[in-house]
Amino acid sequence: MSNTYPAEIPVGVIFSQTGVTANPEQTMLRATLLAIDRINRQGGINGQQLHPICVDPQSVPENYGPLAQKLIVEDNVKLIFGGYTSASRKAMLPVIGRYDVLLFYPTQYEGFEYAPNVVYTGAAPNQGCVQLARYMLQNVGKRVCMVGSDYIWPREINRIMRELIETSDGDVISEMFLPLEANKEAVYEVAKHVSSQHPEFVFSNFVGKSIEYFYQAMLELNADKPIPIASLTTTETEIQAMGIKAGFGHYTAAPYFQSVETPINQEIVKEYKATYGQDEVTTMCWEAAYFQVHLAIKAVKLAESFHADKVMEKIADIRHSAPQGPVRVDPDNNHCFLWSRIGRVNEQGQFDILVTSDTALKPDPYLVSYSTSHLETASGESL
Amino acid sequence: MSKRLSAVQQPLELSTLVKNLRQHEILLIMPEGENRKKIEQQIRRIGFPLKTEWPPPEDFSSNYQVVMLGLTPIIENDYDFHWDISNPPAALVLVVDYENPLVLQYSLSLNAQAIIGLPFHPLGVLSNLLLSLQEFKQTRSMLKTIRNLESKLNASQHIENAKHFISEKQNISLEAAYKLLRKQAMEQRMPVGELAKEIIAKRSFSDEKT
Numbered sequence: 209m210s211n212t213y214p215a216e217i218p219v220g221v222i223f224s225q226t227g228v229t230a231n232p233e234q235t236m237l238r239a240t241l242l243a244i245d246r247i248n249r250q251g252g253i254n255g256q257q258l259h260p261i262c263v264d265p266q267s268v269p270e271n272y273g274p275l276a277q278k279l280i281v282e283d284n285v286k287l288i289f290g291g292y293t294s295a296s297r298k299a300m301l302p303v304i305g306r307y308d309v310l311l312f313y314p315t316q317y318e319g320f321e322y323a324p325n326v327v328y329t330g331a332a333p334n335q336g337c338v339q340l341a342r343y344m345l346q347n348v349g350k351r352v353c354m355v356g357s358d359y360i361w362p363r364e365i366n367r368i369m370r371e372l373i374e375t376s377d378g379d380v381i382s383e384m385f386l387p388l389e390a391n392k393e394a395v396y397e398v399a400k401h402v403s404s405q406h407p408e409f410v411f412s413n414f415v416g417k418s419i420e421y422f423y424q425a426m427l428e429l430n431a432d433k434p435i436p437i438a439s440l441t442t443t444e445t446e447i448q449a450m451g452i453k454a455g456f457g458h459y460t461a462a463p464y465f466q467s468v469e470t471p472i473n474q475e476i477v478k479e480y481k482a483t484y485g486q487d488e489v490t491t492m493c494w495e496a497a498y499f500q501v502h503l504a505i506k507a508v509k510l511a512e513s514f515h516a517d518k519v520m521e522k523i524a525d526i527r528h529s530a531p532q533g534p535v536r537v538d539p540d541n542n543h544c545f546l547w548s549r550i551g552r553v554n555e556q557g558q559f560d561i562l563v564t565s566d567t568a569l570k571p572d573p574y575l576v577s578y579s580t581s582h583l584e585t586a587s588g589e590s591l
Numbered sequence: 592m593s594k595r596l597s598a599v600q601q602p603l604e605l606s607t608l609v610k611n612l613r614q615h616e617i618l619l620i621m622p623e624g625e626n627r628k629k630i631e632q633q634i635r636r637i638g639f640p641l642k643t644e645w646p647p648p649e650d651f652s653s654n655y656q657v658v659m660l661g662l663t664p665i666i667e668n669d670y671d672f673h674w675d676i677s678n679p680p681a682a683l684v685l686v687v688d689y690e691n692p693l694v695l696q697y698s699l700s701l702n703a704q705a706i707i708g709l710p711f712h713p714l715g716v717l718s719n720l721l722l723s724l725q726e727f728k729q730t731r732s733m734l735k736t737i738r739n740l741e742s743k744l745n746a747s748q749h750i751e752n753a754k755h756f757i758s759e760k761q762n763i764s765l766e767a768a769y770k771l772l773r774k775q776a777m778e779q780r781m782p783v784g785e786l787a788k789e790i791i792a793k794r795s796f797s798d799e800k801t
Contacts, residue, residue: 576610
């Protein structure tokens with residue numbers, strides 16, 4: 209019984225460090241480690257330090273399940289932070305359910321899920337998509353081309369976007385999807401086709417490498433008269449990868465941008481850059497991965513337990529000051545009240561924030577039908 | 592690539608069932624407890640208007656589009672569950688925790704459209720509710736079509752009989768008999784089939800013009 213009070217509390221961290229989604233997942237990994245480090249410096253959990261055990265699923269969804277199981281069974285972790293694609297999250301669900309361990313999942317996704325052992329800290333479609341549609345339709349134009357990577361998230365988001373556009377007398381001129389691994393030439397062809405249709409803006413749901421290919425091609429093809437691009441997936445990381453010129457003037461909706469002016473954000477960005485390098489940028493994925501660790505540990509402390517039911521009983525009571533602003537978990541669905549912002553890329557490759565919601569918005573992961581009424585009344589329940 | 596582009600030009604049309612998801616009212620009939628609580632929470636999470644009852648009501652108001660019934664408590668407590676399977680008031684989804692022959696027998700005899708298994712799992716509730724609704728609506732509209740077709744078939748049999756009757760009685764062609772029948776039906780503002788039925792029943796036909 210000498211191990212009754214272990215000096216360290218193991219927590220699982222599961223983000224790909226290699227493979228197609230390694231780029232955003234590495235950012236999330238660093239955010240997670242930064243948060244754990246901060247918590248440890250402040251005394252951990254009642255003096256016990258958190259010990260992160262990191263595994264690399266190599267961007268293969270099938271690897272997430274067995275690795276989550278290994279973390280629980282062999283490493284005895286009490287909590288898991290991680291997952292990026294919906295497929296990676298789905299792969300972990302049966303494992304965390306079986307062992308009754310909590311998973312904190314920091315990525316925006318298409319909704320229509322509730323698992324009692326998951327806390328969803330990224331945006332649901334009603335916390336960004338609607339606001340972006342409203343802004344673009346009111347301020348930029350109504351003739352729209354839609355492009356995206358071909359899997360469940362872009363398809364579902366495009367479906368919602370189309371509905372919003374069409375119920376606002378807008379016009380979807382065309383809709384094109386490419387495989388996630390599409391090469392530069394294929395993306396260029398799509399950019400060419402889109403440019404020839406002269407839309408008032410493009411809604412891009414490309415993910416991964418296709419993002420930079422697309423923005424670069426659009427810059428090359430429309431240098432004289434740029435066509436605005438709106439996105440939910442283009443973050444500071446992608447702007448950095450594509451070059452500021454290619455990103456300049458385009459729009460993204462997200463709960464968080466590096467440029468958010470909360471004191472907490474300014475301080476943590478400074479610390480992050482000092483630790484990982486001045487060239488590092490922070491993004492919506494980074495921020496969710498960062499704040500969810502704090503949220504989890506606060507709930508564990510309040511519950512005085514790692515037991516999933518006990519933690520979930522307390523977690524909704526926590527009003528956590530995240531870099532994006534105050535957030536909390538909605539006990540109705542385990543998703544988070546999040547802020548909604550529209551940003552436009554400036555000359556520094558950062559986002560000028562054009563719109564911020566009045567309050568953090570209530571998540572509605574099962575919202576099927578969007579209409580202009582949502583455009584008008586998409587306000588939040590207050591924290 | 593052009594192949595790929597053309598394949599996705601047409602957006603997938605959302606069925607009205609999915610689109611109007613939150614307009615479908617649900618009645619959940621189960622005794623209070625952990626299972627009911629979990630099902631209730633999931634239904635509210637999805638956003639369906641929901642009412643719960645226990646024990647099962649005598650009558651079902653037609654406001655509900657789906658009735659969800661906890662089957663085991665019905666069987667174990669020997670409750671009466673009045674469900675008219677020839678003309679059900681709503682789609683029926685059963686919540687079961689066993690798959691033994693007794694439970695299966697009940698499920699089949701109630702003609703349920705879907706079954707949700709316990710222990711409760713959130714995934715599948717939405718799909719089962721929608722499938723049951725679709726199945727219920729389709730069956731109802733098919734029944735309506737069948738009734739219409741039956742009455743049309745009956746009418747056409749009456750018309751055929753009446754045509755022969757008139758043609759014999761007046762010594763005119765079948766075609767002329769039909770024209771006469773139709774003309775009189777129009778004058779009396781009644782369906783041709785109805786008039787034909789009357790004529791056959793009374794075995795009499797009078798044409799003012801003859």
